[in-house]
Amino acid sequence: MEGPLPRPAQVRFDSCVSSQTSTDASLVRRARNGEQAAWAELVERFSRYVYAICHQAYRLSQHDAEDVFQEVFARAYQHLDKLRSDDAIRPWLGQLTRRLCIDRLREASRETPMEEIEPPDVDESLARIDEAIAVHEALDDVPQHCREILDRFFCRDESYTTIGNELGIPSGTIASRISRCLKRLRELLEGGKKMPAESV
């Protein structure tokens, strides 16, 4: 097994954390009808999930993770019409990704017993990824500027300086902005009182 994957390449920010305006089911329907933009959005929406399963849960090498990632979406595109419920795209992709990851690990170690092929903490990792998905989905309900700053700092590991330069805000205010946005996100997740948008 090779070492951990390098930090992901930067991609256009607005395509990664824009608020989800289409339901999973409507995206699947539109993609199935041949709408290229819907397929592109579907890939964007689930790319972190598939990547996390390959990378974090099954700890595939970069090369294997890329192969599985592409295979997952190729099969998804090919079999969109066989999906029992359009709402079930995420669990379907998750199951497909796990199966392909196991196949890839099995190919690499044919003589190894199945229970030794999977990383010992795979179930915990998958549970953590599911929890992270819930948190990311909650990001859709925080103001855009919070979504952007939290994603840049925590997911993309950008420095205060980079964030400040990109967003045109003083870097000295970023820590406090992050703190307020985290608090807002926490309140949303806990279903409690919401801070007024202007206060974050």
Added chain:
Amino acid sequence: MSGYDETRLAELLAALPPAPAAWVRAAQELPLARLGLDDLVRRAEEDAVFRRRLIADLEAALQAEGIEADPALAEALRRRLEPDF
């Protein structure tokens, strides 16, 4: 859902970094493969005249080949032929 302190939230946010951009783009272009994107790129790499025609007027060059100039296909082709565009 309850029990999220801010440290835990930060950990969970960091647990979902974006996939590498090139991987995402390749997966997004899967439908375009059916329209012959890879074949067009390969031909443009091997045939300088065809490449020049594409760069001069991509839509017209595709139509001359009998290929519908799908906007997504044209955009992906421009991206793949960079930096000439």
